[in-house]
Amino acid sequence: MMTRGDPRVSQLGFTLLEVLVAMMILGVALGAILQQFALASRAGAASADATRATVYAREKIEELKMLEEFSETTAHGSFDDGFEWETNVQLYSYDEVEEQSVFDDMRYETYLLSVVVTWRYGSRSKQVELETLKTVRKKEWD
DSSP states (O other): OOOOOOTSSSOOOOOOHHHHHHHHHHHHHHHHHHHHHHHHHHHHHHHHHHHHHHHHHHHHHHHHHSSSHHHHHHHHOOOOOOOOEEEEEEEEEEEESSOOGGGOOSSEEEEEEEEEEEEEEETEEEEEEEEEEEEEEEEEEE
16 A cells, blocks of 8 residues: 555645746736736837828828918918827028028029927827928019
């Protein structure tokens, strides 16, 4: 007959200590994994907002580029989903050229078109800004 102290007796199951250690390791691992999922979800939402803002800014830039007449103006408004925009059209100055009178005899002038789209992300304000140049024929040469 085999007794409990006999080395030939195989041990069936786990001890309570082994089960508690395994549960603690599993709990820590699951906590870390869930934290990473939450972080990835927030990063995905921030990326989606930045992408939407960039699309809105490109849309506004294209609207400005399609204007038939250019003058120095500023406009602002908002989209239906909480994003706000501001456009600015101003005559571009070539600062690196010392003698600006060179440009007076030219038939074209260049405008700087800029768009800023802002939105709230949590308690912070975020923004995307796009700029481009547009060369147009001067009105006096039409």
